[in-house]
Amino acid sequence: xxxxARPADTRxxxxxxxxxxxxxxxxxxxxxxxFARDGLKVLVxxxxxxxxxxxxxxxxxxxxxxxxYEVLIEGSPIADVVRxxxxxxxxxxxxxxxxxxxxxxxxxxxxxxxxxxxRALTAFIGDPSSPNVDRFDxxxxxxxxxxxxxxxxxxxxxxxxxxxxxxxxxxxxGLSQLIKTxxxxxxxxxxxxxxxxxxxxxxxxxxNLARQVADEVREHFPAQTxxxxxxxxxxxxxxxxxxxxxxxxxxxxxxxxxxREAAREINLRGSDLQPDLNATHTRQ
Ligand code: ADP
Ligand code: MG
Numbered sequence: 001x002x003x004x005a006r007p008a009d010t011r012x013x014x015x016x017x018x019x020x021x022x023x024x025x026x027x028x029x030x031x032x033x034x035f036a037r038d039g040l041k042v043l044v045x046x047x048x049x050x051x052x053x054x055x056x057x058x059x060x061x062x063x064x065x066x067x068x069y070e071v072l073i074e075g076s077p078i079a080d081v082v083r084x085x086x087x088x089x090x091x092x093x094x095x096x097x098x099x100x101x102x103x104x105x106x107x108x109x110x111x112x113x114x115x116x117x118x119r120a121l122t123a124f125i126g127d128p129s130s131p132n133v134d135r136f137d138x139x140x141x142x143x144x145x146x147x148x149x150x151x152x153x154x155x156x157x158x159x160x161x162x163x164x165x166x167x168x169x170x171x172x173x174g175l176s177q178l179i180k181t182x183x184x185x186x187x188x189x190x191x192x193x194x195x196x197x198x199x200x201x202x203x204x205x206x207x208n209l210a211r212q213v214a215d216e217v218r219e220h221f222p223a224q225t226x227x228x229x230x231x232x233x234x235x236x237x238x239x240x241x242x243x244x245x246x247x248x249x250x251x252x253x254x255x256x257x258x259x260r261e262a263a264r265e266i267n268l269r270g271s272d273l274q275p276d277l278n279a280t281h282t283r284q
Contacts, residue, residue: 004035004038004039004040004264004267005267006040006137007137007138007267007270010125010135010136010137010138010139011137011138011139011159011160011270012121012138012139012141012157012158012159012160013138013139013140013141013158013159013160013161013162013196013197014141014143014151014154014155014157014158014160014161014162015027015028015140015141015142015143015162015163015164016143016151016154016155016161016162016163016178017143017145017163017164017165017174017178018145018146018147018151018174018177018178019145019166019174020145021145021166022164022165022166022201023164023166023199023201023202023230024048024142024143024145024164025048025052025053025056025142026056026164026201026230026236027162027164027199027201027230027259027262028044028053028140028141028142029044029053029056029057029142029245030236030245030246030247030255030256030259031138031140031259031262031263031266032044032057032091032138032140032245033057033087033088033091033245033247033248033259034247034259034260034262034263034264035137035138035263035267036085036088036090036091037088037247037248037260038260038263038264039090040090040137040138041090041092041134041135041136041137041138042088042090042091042092042136042137042138042139042140043082043091043092043093043094043125043136043138043139043140044057044091044092044093044094044139044140044141044142045068045094045117045121045139045140045141045142045154045157046061046067046068046093046094046095046096046142047068047096047100047117047141047142047143047144047150047151047153047154048096048100048142048143048144048145048150049096049097049098049099049100049101049103049144049150050096050144051095051096051097051098051100052142052240053093053096053142054093054095054096055240055243056239056240056243056244056245057085057087057091057093057243057245058085058086058087058243058244059083059085059086059093059095060083060095061095061096061097062097063097063098063099064097064099065095065097066080066081067081067094067095067096067097067099067100068081068094068095068096068100068117069096069097069099069100069103071094071116071117071120072100072103072107072116072117072120072150072153073103073106073107073110075116075120076120077120077123077124078094078120078121078123078124079124081094081095082094082124083095086243087244087245087248088248092136100150103149103150104148104149104150107149107150107153108149113149113153114149114152114153114156114189115153115156115157115189116153117141117153117154117156117157118153118156118157118190121139121157122157125139139158140162141154141157141158147177147178147181151181152181152185152189155181155182155185155189155190155193156185156189156190156193157190158190158193159192159193159194160193160194160195160196160197161182161193161194161195161196161197162196162197162198162199163175163178163195163197163198163199164198164199164200164201165198165199165200165201165213165217166201166202167200167201167202167203167204167209167210167213167214167217167229168202168209168210168213169209169213171213171217172213172216172217172220179195182195195221195224196224196269197224197226197266197269198217198221198224198225198226199225199226199228199229199230199262200213200214200217200225200226200229200230201229201230202230202231202232203229203230203231203232204231204232205229205231214229226262226265226266227265228258228261228262228265229258230255230258230259230262231254231255231258233246233253233254233255235249235250235253235254235255235256236253236255246259247259247260
């Protein structure tokens with residue numbers, strides 16, 4: 001049996017930060033792999049036209065492959081485009097192709113342009129209270145580095161926002177705009193949305209600057225910032241070129257262990273919110 005308890009309900013995270021290169025994709029795929037490795041059922045939705053999450057998870061995303069583009073623009077069901085991860089049977093992936101780069105513009109004049117992903121996801125994960133559905137425990141949506149309609153669709157489909165922050169100069173710049181956007185989505189489109197989690201990435205504890213940034217983030221967001229930090233590690237950056245997450249590429253590396261620890265911390269924090277519900281949902 002697994003030592004990791006399933007959350008009482010599916011937890012849907014949007015992984016967002018309008019800055020590029022802060023660890024959104026790396027965190028998305030490695031947290032997802034960490035949960036899948038612990039026996040939980042996980043869905044990753046790649047919402048970035050670059051398709052980096054699809055690459056890291058070893059899922060085909062050449063142009064023309066059925067993808068999140070068809071879901072958003074043509075109304076295809078997620079069931080028609082979702083792929084099983086080659087490494088973890090409990091991990092499923094909605095790939096993104098370069099076709100998605102046009103979607104930001106195509107969505108502008110569409111009906112329900114902000115809620116198309118949300119509707120598709122709700123239909124796919126179904127009624128979580130049904131005992132017959134082997135429901136997803138975690139959903140992670142990987143966002144592009146912007147606050148455009150793709151990210152808005154991701155915010156509207158989620159219940160929690162996870163912000164990866166790279167511990168470097170300017171790390172907090174742009175954060176207030178990101179939080180304002182989350183507040184707007186909460187007010188107008190998706191009231192349950194919460195910024196629940198901040199993850200410090202590429203952390204080098206030997207440098208004063210990294211420590212200062214981490215302290216500042218914890219001061220501003222004491223409840224949201226995970227105790228676990230992700231160290232900078234060559235293994236983490238190598239893994240995608242093998243079509244793998246670091247969790248499967250180099251399971252005992254510092255990056256893999258850190259992401260597994262972060263996943264467990266996220267899971268525990270969720271169960272703190274609903275302590276008595278959780279006890280009945282442990283997978284056999
Ligand atoms: P984003 O999705 O926010 O643009 P990525 O997850 O793609 O950011 O990360 C940006 C770059 O940094 C990538 O080349 C990635 O491999 C690398 N990277 C991310 N996390 C780490 C880490 N912990 N150690 C070393 N390199 C990392
Ligand atoms: Mg990315």
